[in-house]
Amino acid sequence: MNQRLPHWLAQHIAAVRVVLVLTLLTGLLYPLAMTAAAQIPGLRDSARGSRVEGPGGEDAGSSLIGQSFADEKGHPIEKYFQPRPSNAGTGYDASASGAGNQGPESVVDAQDKPSLLTLVCGRSKAVGDLEGVDGSRPYCTSDGVGAVLGVFHSGGTSGRVTRVVSLDQPCPAKPFRPFHEGVPVECARPGADYSRAVTVPVRGDAPADPVVPADAVTASASGLDPHISPAYAALQTPRIARERGTDETSVQKLIKKYTTGRALGALGEPAVNVVELNIALDRTYPKQGA
Structure with a gap:
């Protein structure tokens, strides 16, 4: 005749089983499934941080996080489009995202x-x-x-x-x-x-x-927004054309290429990604951007 386990021991065994099952599901299977899903074309770039490459193929940051195109003294580098102000740390510090309140x-x-x-x-x-x-x-x-x-x-x-x-x-x-x-x-x-x-x-x-x-x-609420309005990009176009040794029409074409429309056709406003645009400037005008 089999003896029944003590009640306290049966409870502990059941708890151990639950922990093992949840560990297997959430600690192994679920991460593996998400990693596999992240490799699907269309999701792969976002899963890797939306990285952007510089003119020489080097890692130049993320298309989702802005950058300060300024010199060591904080003065704007005139050959680059300038982003909006940032309250994140000393400027676009991803570890100190925040608003000015x-x-x-x-x-x-x-x-x-x-x-x-x-x-x-x-x-x-x-x-x-x-x-x-x-x-x-x-x-x-x-x-x-x-x-x-x-x-x-x-x-x-x-x-x-x-x-x-x-x-x-x-x-x-x-x-x-x-x-x-x-x-x-x-x-x-x-x-x-x-x-x-x-x-x-x-x-x-x-x-x-x-x-x-x-x-x-x-500044944006996060202090990390890489976008500016088309109006601000247009305001900077004459300076960029002058500094890059080209005409304003060519610069305007680049702006249009890196301008996104309203989400779902109705939400938000059109915006220009400054990080991608400045990298494109260096790629298109390597001598002036060197």
Whole structure:
């Protein structure tokens, strides 16, 4: 007559069986199945990281992750299309993906951190200077910071204006406007407390539709997006043609080749892959791109 195993032992044996079966399924069979599926034509490139090759066949990165085409000092390399700004580490650091976490109300600079408005203004001015176009934007000063006044009133938030400070222009900068409601505008003294002032952004006379596109002055949520808008690519075309010793029509053809349309024909906006486009430039114009 067979003796039944103790209840506690039967439970342990059953648990060991479950562990072995799950280990076999999820630790061996499933990974092997996914590895095999990844070799299917059409999926193989993505499974390998969407790598792109340089002009000489070397590994030049991934088509899914942007790169900073700048020199050691952070200045744009003029023979390359420039990507959008990046908040990932020091720029396009895949190990530090992230956003700047600043919103539309970020208009006043902190002592150790510029506001989002000042970042946008500075970037727009820099792009305008690089491309030889008008880089002005609403609510920006001509020197590339936020056009924001701190207005003090006799009654706290209302009443007669008693003092006005250009909050994003630290001394000895010259304020972007000399007077506000008849009161002289001061530059901001570093470390001074202006929390009691009413914040007044000043639109200025910049065009409502700036020449420099929005994606040229704002980072993506991940900080790794390799795409720019066709408008930003078009803005850079004259510089690229000049630096590469070719005509703008040839550059435009390359842009069109590396432009993707809306997903499913309706989602998102057309975009240009800067990484692939710059590699194509080096491949097409090897002497100028060397």
